[in-house]
Amino acid sequence: MSAVLEVSLETVTYEGSSVPAxxxxxxxxxxxxxxxxxxxxxxxxxxxxxxxxxxxxxxxSAEVDGKIRVAGRDLGGAPIGELAGIIGYxxxxxxxxxxxxxxxxxxxxxxxxxxLPRGEVRRRVESCLxxxxxxxxxxxxxxxLSGGEAQRAVLAGVIxxxxxxxxxxxxxxxxxxxxxxxxxxxxxxxxxxxTSVLLATTxxxxxxxxxxxxxxLSPGGEYPSANPSGVGGVGKSGAATRLGIGSRSPExxxxxxxxxxxxxxxxxxxxxYPGGRAGCTDVDxxxxxxxxxxxxxxxxxxxxxxxxxxNGLLRATTGSVLVDGIDPxxxxxxxxxxxxxxxxxxxxxxxFGNSVEEELAFGLRVRGTARDEIKRRVDDAVSRxxxxxxxxxxxxxxxxxxxxxxxxxxxxAADPSVLAADEPTSGLDPETALHxxxxxxxxxxxxxxxxxxxxxxxxxxxxxxxxxxxxxxxxRSSMLPSRQRVAG
Amino acid sequence: xxxxxxxxxxxxxxRLSSCWLLLIAAxxxxxxxxxxxxxxxxxxxxxxxxxxxKLRLVGHGLLATALVGLQIFVMRWVFGEExxxxxxxxxxxxxGVLVPILSGSAETAARLGALLLAAMQxxxxxxxxxxxxxxxxxxxxxxxxxxxxxxxxxxxLMQTELTAVWESQASRGLPTERARDKLKALLPVGLPFVYxxxxxxxxxxLAMELRGFGVLARPTFLSELRxxxxxRAASAxxxxxxxxxxxx
Numbered sequence: 198m199s200a201v202l203e204v205s206l207e208t209v210t211y212e213g214s215s216v217p218a219x220x221x222x223x224x225x226x227x228x229x230x231x232x233x234x235x236x237x238x239x240x241x242x243x244x245x246x247x248x249x250x251x252x253x254x255x256x257x258s259a260e261v262d263g264k265i266r267v268a269g270r271d272l273g274g275a276p277i278g279e280l281a282g283i284i285g286y287x288x289x290x291x292x293x294x295x296x297x298x299x300x301x302x303x304x305x306x307x308x309x310x311x312x313l314p315r316g317e318v319r320r321r322v323e324s325c326l327x328x329x330x331x332x333x334x335x336x337x338x339x340x341x342l343s344g345g346e347a348q349r350a351v352l353a354g355v356i357x358x359x360x361x362x363x364x365x366x367x368x369x370x371x372x373x374x375x376x377x378x379x380x381x382x383x384x385x386x387x388x389x390x391x392t393s394v395l396l397a398t399t400x401x402x403x404x405x406x407x408x409x410x411x412x413x414l415s416p417g418g419e420y421p422s423a424n425p426s427g428v429g430g431v432g433k434s435g436a437a438t439r440l441g442i443g444s445r446s447p448e449x450x451x452x453x454x455x456x457x458x459x460x461x462x463x464x465x466x467x468x469x470y471p472g473g474r475a476g477c478t479d480v481d482x483x484x485x486x487x488x489x490x491x492x493x494x495x496x497x498x499x500x501x502x503x504x505x506x507x508n509g510l511l512r513a514t515t516g517s518v519l520v521d522g523i524d525p526x527x528x529x530x531x532x533x534x535x536x537x538x539x540x541x542x543x544x545x546x547x548x549f550g551n552s553v554e555e556e557l558a559f560g561l562r563v564r565g566t567a568r569d570e571i572k573r574r575v576d577d578a579v580s581r582x583x584x585x586x587x588x589x590x591x592x593x594x595x596x597x598x599x600x601x602x603x604x605x606x607x608x609x610a611a612d613p614s615v616l617a618a619d620e621p622t623s624g625l626d627p628e629t630a631l632h633x634x635x636x637x638x639x640x641x642x643x644x645x646x647x648x649x650x651x652x653x654x655x656x657x658x659x660x661x662x663x664x665x666x667x668x669x670x671x672x673r674s675s676m677l678p679s680r681q682r683v684a685g
Numbered sequence: 686x687x688x689x690x691x692x693x694x695x696x697x698x699x700r701l702s703s704c705w706l707l708l709i710a711a712x713x714x715x716x717x718x719x720x721x722x723x724x725x726x727x728x729x730x731x732x733x734x735x736x737x738x739k740l741r742l743v744g745h746g747l748l749a750t751a752l753v754g755l756q757i758f759v760m761r762w763v764f765g766e767e768x769x770x771x772x773x774x775x776x777x778x779x780x781g782v783l784v785p786i787l788s789g790s791a792e793t794a795a796r797l798g799a800l801l802l803a804a805m806q807x808x809x810x811x812x813x814x815x816x817x818x819x820x821x822x823x824x825x826x827x828x829x830x831x832x833x834x835x836x837x838x839x840x841x842l843m844q845t846e847l848t849a850v851w852e853s854q855a856s857r858g859l860p861t862e863r864a865r866d867k868l869k870a871l872l873p874v875g876l877p878f879v880y881x882x883x884x885x886x887x888x889x890x891l892a893m894e895l896r897g898f899g900v901l902a903r904p905t906f907l908s909e910l911r912x913x914x915x916x917r918a919a920s921a922x923x924x925x926x927x928x929x930x931x932x933x
Contacts, residue, residue, distance in 0.1 A: 256891050281897030293885045294892035298813050298838060305907040310897035315905055322907070340845060351892075358896060471739075510852045531862055539856035545884070546846075546853035549876035559873065560857045593880060611858065 201362050201393040202226040202249065206263035209244055209253065214594070218244045218259070224412050226362070226395055231388040235401035236414035237626040238598030242397035243289055245414065246366040249395070250286040251277045268361055282311060285360030289367050289597055289624065290543075291348040292339075300326070300342070300350050301335035307358040325353040330379050341474070344371040344542060344620070345496025345652075352380065356387070363387070365396045369403055370624040371542075373495040373652035381407045399598065399626035458522045459486040460646050461507055461615060465516035468502050476502030478670045479516070489638050489647040491657035494667035500619070500650040501542070503667065507617040507648060508537040520615055535564050538613030540637075542620045544604035548592040553584055553603060556592050560611035578610040581636065598624050605633055614645040622653060634660045698912045699819045702810040704923035709803035711930045719792040726795050729802040738809050746801050754794025761786045813837045818906045828899045835889075843882060850877045 203225045208217040219241035226232050236242050247253040254261060255277055265272040268283055288294060297303040301322050308318045326332050329349040334342075342350060348371045355363065363384070369377045385407040388394045396404060401411050461484040468476040477499040484490050492500045505511040506518040509525035520537065523529045538560075541547060550556035557578050561571045579585055582602050587595065592603055605621050618637055622630035634649070638660045641647045651657050654664065665675045712725050733743050762783070813834030820830035851861065854873050860866040893899075912920070 250891075250895060252891050256887055277891070277894040278897065278900050281895055281900060284895065286892075286895050288888060288892070290888065293888035296835075296838070296889065296893055296896070296898075302814050302907055306893075306898075307896035309905045309907060310900055312901045312904055315907070315909075318905060318907060340841065354896065505852075508856050510856060531860060534856065535858045537856070539853075541849075541853050541856075543849070545881055546849045546877060547857060549873050549880070563858045563860070608857065 199228050200225040200266075201228050201230075201268055202395065203264075203266040204245075204249070206245075206248065206261065206265070208260075208262045209241070209248060210260045210262075211244075211594075212258035212260070219248075219414075222263075222414065226393045228361075228393055229388050229391045230410075231385060231394045231408045232396070233401050233404050233408045233411045234395060234397040234414060235411055236397075236399065238399060238602070238624075238629050239596045240414040242399075242414060243366055243596060246286070246288070246364050246395075246397050249364050250284055250288075251275060251280055252286075252288075281307065282358050283361050285355040285358050285363045287348075287352055287355050287363075287365045287368050289370070291351040291371070292344070294351045294354075295339040295347065298338065299335065300331065300337045300339055303339060303350060304354045304357050307354055311358070321357045321359075322353075325357045326350075328356065328383050329353045330376065343497035343501075345373060345376055348372060349376065349380065360392065362393045363395065365394070367398055367624050368396060369398065369400070371496070371620065374654070376496060377403055399624060399629075402627070458519065460484050460488075460521070461648065462519045463503070463506070463516070464518070466503065466506060466513045466518055467515045468506070468511055469514045475670050476511075477667070477672075480667075480672045482665060482672055482675070484646045484648055486646050487641055487644050488663065489641040489649060489661045490663045490665055491649045491651055491654070491661040492665050492667060493652060493654050493657070495652065498667040499670040500652075500667055502670075504539075504617040504619055504648055504650045507615060508534055508539050510539070536613060537615040538608040538611060538617070538640075540605050540608050540616070540618035540621045542623060544597075544600040545593075547604055547607070548600060551591060552589045553592055553595075554579070554588045556603060557607050557610050560607055564611060574610045574612070578606040581609075582606040598626075598629070601625060602629070602633065605636065609636055609640070613640060615647075616640045616645060617648045617650070619650045620652075621649070622651065622656065627656070630656055631659065697810050698910065698916045698920075699811045699815045700910075700912060701916045701920045701923075702807050703819075704920045704927070705810075706803050706807045708923050708927045708930070709799055711927045713796045713799040713803075715930055719788065719795070722792060722795045722799065726799050726802070729799055729806075733802055733806055736806055736809050738805055742805070743802070746805060747798060750794050750798040750801055753797060754790050757793055758787060758790035761790060808837060808840070811837070814906065815910060818910050821903060822910070827902055827904055831898070839886075842885070843878075846881050846885070847874075847878050850874050850881065853877075 206222040209219040210217045234242055253259045295303050296306050304322045304325055305318050308321050329352055331349055381404050384394050463480045463482040466480040467478050470476055494500050509530040512526035520533055523533050525533050557575045558571050622633055637647055666673045716722055817831045817834040821827050851874055855861045859870055861870055
């Protein structure tokens with residue numbers, strides 16, 4: 198088997214940093230081989246993918262000591278445009294890679310640029326959309342796609358180029374289990390037909406059955422990894438015992454009393470977006486205090502839409518939502534927002550501080566927390582999430598996974614009593630993901646309410662009290678996780 | 686296979702929407718009567734709603750125009766027509782001076798408003814890829830021809846990004862209810878927004894290059910530009926009207 202990709206990297210060091218983000222990486226990928234590059238958060242997977250796609254040093258300034266050869270040619274300094282049709286690259290954030298105004302046009306973008314006849318372009322668009330399970334999405338505006346749908350649409354656009362080497366950075370991170378299986382099987386099929394595939398992931402277990410082999414990256418010295426041992430001690434309450442987390446300290450309790458029924462109640466909650474598309478329909482659900490509920494469902498099933506009602510980011514078109522007896526989109530939303538937390542799927546929407554420390558303190562400052570208390574809570578968050586070495590580092594120097602950790606830490610530092618988290622473990626390795634879920638669970642253990650929106654049912658089952666499944670905007674079922682069913 | 690977005694954007698040929706834009710620009714710049722310009726703006730408002738522009742968006746545009754008009758009024762009133770401080774001449778306090786300055790400022794604002802509404806309609810009616818194809822057909826290199834389309838695509842994307850940043854910071858407890866809160870939120874909302882914009886631009890450029898953008902001077906397009914007879918007739922009519930406005 199001839200090698201399509203040969204990598205021999207001594208070090209890759211970003212501008213302004215003295216510690217290499219990547220060091221001592223050497224491997225090759227043969228023609229038609231499917232290789233998984235695995236590694237924990239901050240191991241340098243995205244840096245490696247950037248190097249292989251020519252984005253480093255063309256787009257991101259870094260010093261590369263070593264060699265990369267693709268299809269027999271040295272990559273160093275080659276214009277990126279010349280690699281089109283040879284390398285297909287799917288970067289971590291798919292929405293940012295959408296170029297055109299409809300899904301079909303976006304998939305056609307690459308083949309059109311290569312000057313293929315219109316008939317051939319249409320054939321490729323049709324087959325690639327079918328391949329990723331998006332047939333029927335041709336005329337959809339990419340902005341209306343969910344994260345997982347967008348990821349599949351961009352993947353279709355990359356595959357449509359028929360590249361010799363596919364480089365995919367976390368292509369399964371935002372996909373539901375069926376979408377993951379579909380894409381992984383499709384990649385296996387592509388590699389059988391001669392396309393070499395290099396897939397970087399924090400979850401190699403999800404693709405290992407389909408791949409030929411795995412290359413592991415160990416963390417470089419550049420980034421932290423969450424410290425699972427930082428999880429609090431075993432609690433006393435039922436939930437705390439189940440979750441393996443500590444009880445709430447007296448000073449951490451909410452200062453203000455919010456009247457009304459504690460917990461979150463969705464009463465026939467329906468949300469219709471402008472344009473008439475229903476995000477969720479007639480949802481009846483009660484999230485009790487001290488409980489953690491996972492909202493499961495495939496991409497686009499309405500999980501995020503429902504979750505955004507919790508802190509009033511969306512208002513029910515019909516029906517109602519009450520958080521601790523208060524309408525979160527009503528006049529008292531200011532008071533409620535100071536007590537609710539929302540972890541967004543994309544951490545970059547909230548990071549703006551000049552340092553990790555400043556970022557963690559922001560949520561507390563705007564809530565008017567005393568200076569000493571801010572310092573105490575920031576110290577606590579830093580140690581719980583293993584961010585000690587990066588206290589004064591700029592958040593945007595961290596990897597995507599670490600920014601995710603920082604965003605979660607920032608929300609938790611504010612000690613919310615009601616918390617909604619949208620795919621907070623996306624792109625995290627299993628160990629770190631479990632740590633994050635346990636940290637989120639600590640809110641429930643202290644008597645708060647947690648709504649977790651995820652498509653990782655397996656991982657969620659290990660920590661939540663109840664699973665609720667959404668499908669096409671409807672709440673289909675609510676059940677106990679298997680560990681509790683077995684115990685019962 | 687049709688590639689028209691479900692949003693309804695791109696319902697007419699870009700040549701027709703260009704002719705419409707040209708006519709409005711000619712009217713806004715060449716018509717002398719202020720009353721006619723005001724009437725034109727009213728017509729444009731109706732057309733804006735008919736082509737599906739959101740009332741809120743139109744309202745924001747008009748508010749921005751009104752603010753510009755107010756600035757023009759204040760500048761003229763304070764400095765006078767010749768740039769000399771009117772207060773020094775005593776003119777600023779004379780009632781007879783105030784009315785012509787007010788009507789002149791309103792007329793300028795109305796002309797700007799007409800141009801703004803026409804640009805918004807063009808954006809609503811024109812599919813970015815159709816615009817690229819049109820410019821490429823006119824002999825403009827593809828790299829340059831694609832720029833307006835990319836810019837048109839980027840505007841709504843940035844609106845979405847700004848909303849997401851705003852929601853994210855509000856959900857962290859940042860007060861955003863009052864005007865004073867919004868001013869104070871400029872930094873925590875502005876910085877992530879600028880960062881996201883730069884990052885998105887970078888990643889978009891990389892994705893485009895790796896998908897062969899600029900490799901060929903004349904790439905193919907998924908759908909061909911074809912004008913219906915009705916669109917041809919309408920375009921011809923608009924061109925004649927533009928000429929009439931400019932000559933008469």
